[in-house]
Amino acid sequence: MSAVGRTVTLALTGASGVQYGLRLLDCLLAAGVHVYLMLSKPARVVIGMETELSLPAREAALQRALSEMYGAAPGQLEVFGEQQWTAPVASGSGAADAMVICPCTTGTLSAVAVGASRSLIERAADVMLKERRKLLVVLRETPLSEIHLENMLRLTRMGAVMMPANPGFYHRPQSVDDLVDFMVARVLDHLDVPQDLLPRWGLEESDE
Template sequence: MSSDPRHDHVTLAWTGASGMPYGLRLLQVLLEKGMGVHLLISDAARVVLGTETDLGLPGRNPEAERFLSDRFAAGDGQLKLLGNTQWTAACASGSGAARRMVVCPCTTGTLGGIAAGTSNNLIERSADVVLKERGRLILVPREMPYSTLHLENMLTLSRMGAVIMPPCPGFYNQPQSVDDLVDFVVARILDHLDVPNDLQPRWGHARHTHKD
């Protein structure tokens, strides 16, 4: 890792939208790639995590951090789990925040809070910092259908430089499992983080078996 942790770390936030397997897989691959990760988990995300996965995440952050570090074989200090009111965290300040952040999955409530710049919690503040520092903010909203307000908030954030990336897997690689669908989305997120990966064959580079 470089001497400036802002450049080899990623801030990852999990919020209460459906789609927690995307967030878990993204965390796993980032750690496998040697990236430092500052992980923010909302209270609602913990509920969704228990609903959509069999992961028994401990309630206290220190124990949860050790649990996830052990599960994904993270190096010492590679993963830092932060509370949503931990205002002294590096990701709350432009001088210390990672230059890349992903909110995956992202609720439309979190999307609206970021668009409005309210910074009511550490997730919103961290996203606000990345935007003001002209970093890379990727939002993975999981909702259907989108209301006009949702779309207006997305347009506002896109104009600010954020990347809006709804988790829409492609089927041209003929996925054989849910894991394949998850990896398709995670691979695209990693591409926009400039993290090399080979989770999925790339269009035009794989041998397809479709018949004309």
């Protein structure tokens, strides 16, 4: 399936592991996907802690900076603020084909599970559930409490896909980037976006 012409909503929240979300953004744009992007305020703090990036505060400037950084085509990337209720993602009539929360905090998990819709990220996820569209949740937390597990189960029963950030090692990673790519590849597979970051099980190249 071609990724060109498809739209994916990507939300980064304040969990550790923003590298997953940024790498996913890079791959989605490279694949020709139209991306609606939202960053929570805690996500911006974590980006400053875990990366060397210094991102603009205003959404328009952030959109320009990330578009240039990742080589996005004109109009391919749209960035929305947390309270920008006029954004397409706030309504079922403007919903994307799929949504990924990557990384996802347990606070966001809880808010989505109960339909709080206090921010645009939470509302966008609520829209995906009510419209029966794909919602992927890349939770980054350990250990998991009974509350976290119950919220994950509740969302799974609603049709969301829980994808905790648990990279595998069978591909023999040589760097942190390889571990990040493992998770990003699994997300792309679930989005039906072609990827060459990680071979599918049983199709890996032989060492012989």
